[in-house]
Amino acid sequence: MSDVLGFYPYIAVAILLMIGLYTVMAHSNLVKKLIGLSVFQSAVFLMFISLGRRDGGTAPIAPMEHGHAVVDPAIIYSHPLPHVLILTAIVVGVATTAVGLALVVRINESYRSIEERDALASDRKVDEQLDQAG
Amino acid sequence: MALQHDQVVLRIVTKLLAPLIMVFGLYVQFHGDFGPGGGFQAGVIFASAVILYGLVFGLDAARAVIPPRTLRLLAPLGVLLYAGTGVLTLLLGENFLSYNAIDPAHPAKGQHYGILAVELGVGITVASVMMLLFFAFAGRGKVKA
Amino acid sequence: MLDIINVSLLLMMIVTALAIARLRSLFAVAMLTGLFSLLAACVFVLLDAVDVAFTEAAVGAGMTTVLFLATLGLTRSREKVTPKDRAIPAMLVAGSCGAVLIYALSGLPEFGAADTPVHQHPITEKYLVTSIDETHIPNTVTTLLASYRGFDTLGEVVVIFTAGMVVLMLLGRCAREREPDQDARAKD
Structure with missing residues (x-):
């Protein structure tokens, strides 16, 4: 049991990844797919941050003395590098999500639907008409 | 997009909150060296003040605060400020983005100035891109099905 | 104690994610993504990543939700029933x-x-001790972001800029001027 307790963030990461992946694959709605992707993304963020965590640690911000940061060997810090990577990844994530949503808006304007199936069906219809004409 | 005129509470609370959010954004931007914060967070917070204003008072009011034309200039300006800091250190005889060159007598001070400049570039780009995203989505007319 | 709070927050995140996967009303789903981000931000605070929590709260709970709601306003807010074959x-x-x-x-x-490769690698010492001596900046995350990994961050800023320009190309005024009938349709 203690084994499982030591790994609980990773198990949560795996479950969230599964839910995100399922949402992306099982749903035909394009907005829902993007939301599933962002759940998937959050799970990855969570995993990186869990790896940097250290028991008894604190946020990697040093104390100040006389206007200067000082090194205090007694303080345990969590690792700052995953924080840096994920911090930028979150903002890049929202920018790329916006690109996806813009594509969804354009797809809706062309196909009058944000369902993947409807768009594929209307593509197929156009193909058939072209085949008959040709 | 604008709310009805009877939404008095929302309008007044927005008027109170928007400047505070902007000041908080600036605090996060320039206090990022000492506490949690930095250009990425500050940019989003600053943009969210304008977005809140646009949601409550309408898109045209928000466009009057910051015209999209200005934003389209600011977005590349932030990237240029970042890259320009790198070029400056190159010209001063150091590697790209090694801020020690800015103040060779006090490398720590040089690092401080360099990080401030770079974070400002990040903040400007992130804030203007976020506002541009909002204007692009909110300004698009809905197509009747 | 910390672990109990952590576990319950993670459980809430999983329940929210399940609700997101199940619900068909997309407005409700958009609001739930905001809640999901807020819970994630709380977990990040407990995992000592205050900068990340800050970003997640500002971006996830604020920006992403607004973008999803704006898209739903432009499209439709109800998901069609997906056949079960998938x-x-x-x-x-x-x-x-x-x-x-x-x-x-x-x-x-x-x-x-504490004895993981992440914490034992020599670079950890460099990031947590040498960086403070070299720059006198207390927040090591800022030092790493802007100075030690400056190239990386420059790349990220360029990505954000590019994404913004792509959205403008897809949805901006120029794209609309090519379809003049659309303005007329939007008005009625």
């Missing part, structure tokens, strides 16, 4: 991926342990 294969693929992941993750060092 549910079983999707569940199988997601389940097997999850099983592989859990198997692989169980090979990781225990959560929070």
